Amino acid sequence: MAESSVSFLLDKLSWLLEAEVNLQRGVREDVEYIKDKLEHHKAILMVADSLENKNHELKEWVKSVRKIAEDMEDAIDEYDLRLVDHDQQGNNICYFQEICFYFKTMIARHIIASNIKGIKSKVEVISHRRPNISGVGSSSSKSRSPRLDSQGDALLLEEADLVGIEKPKKQLCDLLFNNESKREVISINGMGGLGKTTLAKQVYDDPEVKKHFKIHAWVNLSQSSKIEELLKDLVQQLHILIGKPVPEEIGMMKNDELKRLIKNLLQSRYLIVLDDVWYVTLWNAVKLALPNNNLGSRVILTTRKTNITELGKDFHLEFLPEKEAQDLFFRKTFQGNSCPPDLKEVCLEILQLCGGLPLAIVAISGVMATRKFEEEWKIVCRSIGSEIRGNDKLEDMKKVLSLSFNELPYYLKSCLLYLSVFPEFHPIEHMRLIRLWIAEGFVNGEDGKTLEEVADSYLKELLNRSFLQVVEKTSDGRMKTCRMHDLLREIVNLKSMDQNFATIAREDEQDTEWTEQVRRLSIINSFRNVLKQNKTIFKLRSLLMFALSDSLNHFSIRELCSSTGVNLLRVLDLQDAPLEDFPAEIVDLYLLKYLSLKNTKVKSIPCSIKKLKYLETLDLKHTYVTELPAEIVELERLRHLLVYRYDIVSYAHFHAKHGFKVAAPIGNMQSLQKLCYIEVDQGSGAIMVELGKLTQLRRLGIQKLRKEDGPTLCSSIEKMIHLRSVSISTITEDEILDIHAIKPPRYLKQLYLSGCLEKFPQWIKSCNNLVRVFLKWSRLKENPLVYLQGLPNLRHLEFLQVYVGETLCFKAEGFPSLKVLGLDDLEVLKSITIEKGAMQGLKKLIIQRCGSFKNVPLGIEHLTKLKSIEFFDMPDELLMKLRPNVGRDFWRVQHVPTVYTSYRRDGGWDVYSLETFGERETDSNHSSAKRSLELPTLWKV
Template identity: 75%
Template sequence: MADSSVSFLLDKLSCLLQEEVNLQRGVREDVQHIKYELERHRGILRVAEAMEDKDPELKAWVKGVRNVAHDMEDAIDEFNLRLVDQHWQAYNSSFHNKVIFGIKTLKARHRIASDIQSIKSKVDIISQGRPDLPGIGSSQRWSSRLDSQGDALLLEEADLVGIDKPKKQLIDLLFNEEAGRAVIPIYGMGGVGKTTLAKQVYDDPKVKKRFRIHAWVNVTQSSKLDELLKDLVQQLHNVIGKPAPEEVGQMKSDKLKELIKNLLQQSRYLIVLDDVWQVKDWDSVKLALPNSNRGSRVMLTTRKKDIALYSCAELGKDFNLEFLPEEEAWNLFCKKIFQGNSCPPHLEEVCRKILKMCGGLPLAIVAIGGVLATRGRANIEEWQMVCRSFGSEIEGNDKLESMKKVLSLSFNELPYHLKSCLLYLSIFPEFHAIEHMRLIRLWIAEGFVNGEDGKTLEEVADSYLKELLDRSLLQVVEKTSDGRMKTCRMHDLLREIVNLKAKDQNFATIAKDQDIIWPDKVRRLSIINTLNNMQQDRAEFHLRSLLMFSLSDSLEHFSIRALCSNGCKLLRVLDLQDGPLEVFPYEIISLSLLKYLSLKNTKVKSIPASIKKLQQLETLDLKQTYVSVLPVEIVELQRLRHLLVYRYEIECYAKFHSRHGFKMAAPIGRMQSLQKLCFIEADQALMIELGKLTQLRRLGIRKMRQQDGAALCSSIEKMINLRSLSITAIEDNEIIGIHNISRPPQYLQQLYLSGRLDNFPHWISCLKNLVRVFLKWSRLEEDPLVHLQDLPNLRHLEFLQVYVGETLHFKANGFASLKVLGLDDLDGLKCMTVEEGAMPGLKKLIIQRCNSLKQVPLGLEHLTKLKSIEFFAMPKELTNALLPSGGEDYWRVQHVAAVYCSYWRDGGWDVYSLETLGDRESDSSGGSAMRNLEISPLWKV
């Protein structure tokens, strides 16, 4: 990670040199010198870090480079802090005060000059002690990769419980009747068994018989393409039974490709490319593999989803190798530890906890099982110690080195900015589902995200997140209804590896208990469970980030300075989400460099006017607090990008006033950097001001009046970047006058309208990028489906009191992309018809409180992709017609895996499956009901 620290610092040094800062004489030259030396060192840091564990002297040198980078970052931040403080004193002051600003900053410039002189001396010492690494370059990196491929092949078929099914699926893909050359990529996380599965398929006698010409190639890198092709030529000649031409050793890649193509042209062949890391690796090799319509196949293993999809784009099918299910994982675990015998009862609980940390990863289960197999079975304490100190066990056990190497390889191959992003996940508690947008905003505040032309920092950060997902380093925990990622997490075992690296690199300190070993300097601090885990005298604080999770302490008298002495003045990130906090901590105002402040899910009620001093603030997250008014001074925060202030009551989602926003009587148009503004209460002046916020991506408006409509329409036309728009009227019978938008934002993806519509806004039909449309209390007399059915990307549609008509007709070919449909309280609805071909991809249907809908919707049988139907508080005539025994319309839904009916009783929803619905009347206790079944309510946005 030293290369990450150095690369991050080099970016800051470049900014310092570019800024018009009046540095003292000679300082600029010293900064240039430091920058030059660190650039020289960066070239060998990645290789050095890969070797440092085996060389204590090398490890000390890498640590020295990292410490110098941190010292230089401290000096720059201290300098910036002094400039910010002096600038604030001169802000809006007289011309005289601004003139003497330079005099007041003299001390700051003198201090940084002194710091840089000291750092320059350290850099020179490090440069003199720079190690000479023979053979530096790619060979050692890639030999490490090949070693890991060999480690993966150590898994025997007997070790892979559950391999039979994926093996058969792969063989079926190899044997299908497709005549063209098909590519079958196997992708998934390192250690999941990709190489082993491919090898088992490759060695299967039936496969060898069908593909007489075959070869297995370990992919290295594109610069070694000639060697890869020579290896393939040699293997093919061995299979054919002829010696390879002597001149092969001298051939260049073009000639080698031509030779391979000629060898394969008239044959049905199988080529396996194992461990492909870059698209160009595949692009280079595929040109040598002819498509001669003889049913040839290429298998390819990779950890990266984008490579898998790219390689099989022309003809083929990707194969995502997933983790072992719980039962199969347990069988494999017991097989390795107890030689196929059952687990002793007194060890089962601790064994299942250890197994959970393996997360269904075969390589991990086999490796951990091999270690535990040597432990005595009488002493349960020894097993519990492994469970408690899982990370230490991985670090200190030679028997787990191969597993650690395989899992570490994905991390070691990351570019420096992605390494920092992945290491940052170590600050979150284990088993914690991390919110997608929270993570992105934190990364930006930390400075991990590099600007790219034509993209916002948020869009760049989102691409980082997608790349980590594609590399199988993150897993999606929860998605939104329209397919976007909502939360994510790391695999438990990979998390342990990353935590070890974060600890070793002093990237972050996790105060989870009182027995942790504190580093000399703490730069990022995550406090988990209680503030009592803080040990004041253990470390020196140079905090950039402070986050707290699951605190049980009262924060009534919370003090950051008391928590970490005077080491918080350079704080960039302060995340107190979910903390037991009732009053805004006023000392926050002194944190001049703060970029991210979250008080989400606290009981804070007000924000002081002095918040205007936080001139660097980019994110202010007050969601689910009791803040209802923001001070006028908030508009002084010119860099604020995300202003999130709202609270909603999900238990009464169908009530009009279930969401609360905030008031602000200020010229909000001055906040030119705003991208997200939710949820602000409307007034005439505000509607006009909104037109100045051309960077807005998400806008939420509460308490809108009909007379505000014209001004809002004019402003919306200027918001060309808008992706999400939510408008709620002041009362449910107030008309939302937003019909006159001649140039709607074409990138709009989400639209939420709550309030009366005198007619359907026709501009909505032009929004081809819409994926979610939620309408509430519209009370339309015209059928809204006519205007929505042709939207090509609409995935989620929900209505609540939207339509007063008696029939809804979903026409053939309409709603081509719809996945979720919710209909609530359409009181006049008596008939619903779905034509064949309508909503072909619908997966979830929710109908509730439509009291006049007494007959089962016609055409449900056409919705062949439906996974679940939920009927809430619907007439008995409808639900009785769906009973498996005697229900006349059961045949319409018998293809749906889950059909539920629910009724409100005794203060809660009783939920029944169709199978138990018939027992409801006879079971007065509600015993057959699934009261705790989790069903997503409508309108949870």
């Protein structure tokens, strides 16, 4: 992990040396010396994570390197803070001002030079104490070669000892026995400890499998496996299997010769299992030796990654369901007996921590089996992190979960450790995490990509490596929130504490010992615990607060973390905090890059916000800010300006969304990538022209557009060649939305239009990348489906008062990728026809407030993948036709697992299944019959 700190620092040192900065004499040479020495030390740091716990000398040395990297980072940031004249604008400074500025900062220059000389001395000391690289290298290779005990044990388990394996075993056998004659590759993937090896071994040893495949071989791999070793192992196994002596010259053969030999041996139907494949390169080299002999041969890989094979079949192993997890835990903990009543509650808490991970359940059951009293169980439950650190019985589990972390490249280690700042069970927002990573400096630039796109690739890589789980997806398939498995989180938390990466302050952990220096601080529930830390030195780069119970009306960041502890702050995240006023001291945090006041009650932003020259993200979503000061446009580095809130009454109300006004040339903010939602009804002509200067925009949200400004807006949008998402709303629902002249951006994926359309915009039908289209209050007389049905990637379509016709027909082969369809308030709609072959992938259908619609959609029975239908506030005549065993059209929807209907009641919505629909008046409180919805629509964008 020190590798990450050093690599991050080296980037900053390169900037310092390349920039035209006025360093004192000798300082540049000192910086170059520090940079060269740290570059030299990177090789040993790359293997330190997996070795430092076994080598005390190495651990202390790595700690020293990390401390030097942090001190040097502080020195550079102090340079940034002290030697930049925050009162001057641009380069229009006279000679006299330059002289004044030089003398004003002379003391600061001297201090910085002195600090860097001190750091140079420390670098010289650690360079002399550098551990023996060759010794470390050899121990590294030895430490990685053996299989972990837990993986070896998986090969010895009997099927009678296993829980929950029957279903995945059958599914995997079905894949092996299918009628496909060409060679197929099946990748069993999932996080460490899920039982991938166990499942593969049970299938491999099954008598029917052995009978079906004449040739079969099992190859054990590890992180350090080499292609040559793998090929030799496979050659030896195959020779033994067919009863031939292993060639003596095998030890001298090159890889190509070994591959040809294997190909010649695999002339019958074969099954090869490669257990624990870590790298794509390894598989790509081995697959050339496994011939496609058109005999139904199969290859099984077990891996923690989901992208090992290009054309193989992914078999993602899931966590154990709750019942099976309980069975396994009780069997192992109580030796087959039932759980004692007094331990039932704490048992369930521990099982929740295990999260259905078989390795964790087995390991922790071994620990709990020796504890007989409830209080002992509760202590373990409260302190699972320290238990993992100190209990030998959990060592294998710790090794398995740590192995993947140690293998991560340095830039992903920082990103993963950052997740420790979020509370347990807290879904982490996709875009929030990406913006935080960028503000922290964890994301490296790549040619042709924005930092956001690079960060998104980091997130996907962590998903592919099974570090993260998707909690919630958007309707078009994108990840919305994610989280870590609870026990993996404990492992990451331990590493974060060991390496002083982040400090977590909780109200319920007041006795926790703090580190000497705090660089990232996450405050959960209350900041009272922070105020007691008199001996702690705050050198904060990030300050985040979650679920605060304290009032922040008189909140002071400087009082919280000492007067000097926040000067270098880059991230300030006060989302959800009980805050009503903008804290005035924020504008003095000159290096701040990320500021979030989301979901607070802040009403205004001061003009002095312009002092935050480095600010990249300003998140004011769901605050009461409705106008930004003109000075906001001086923040030329701002990439994400997010200011809007929804009226909670109903998202389907035209004026439900509120944006912001700004009286300034918004076109000056040319770094903007996201601008949502700007109200353009005042001085709108000039604003439309200004928007055309924002050529880096990826997302644009426009509110209160007037008809006469439509053509100018179209002209501006044409210049936004990177645009992915556009939302446009007119000033009133009767205002004409004139956007017919747009030449659509090539990458446009999401389109939200609210306002009256005289005719359907023809350009939409050519936007082949669109995945979401929401149209509201269009009031079209022509059928909009004609223009939308050919869009190849459209996954989510919503209509609200879009069409005034009586019939809608979904043509065969239309909407090939559609997953979600919502129809709302189509007043005169009387019938829907779905031709066979239309919307073949549709999973969710919502129809609401269509008062004239009284007949079941004809052809709905053709939608075989439909998972749910929801009717909101629809005529009883329609719903009675769908009641099971009573309605004449029930047969059309009997294949759909979930069909609900609802009615507004007491300000909310009561939702009934069709089975109980007829009982709604006589038994309106029947808990199994209904659930309550706060909002009936999907209009929230």
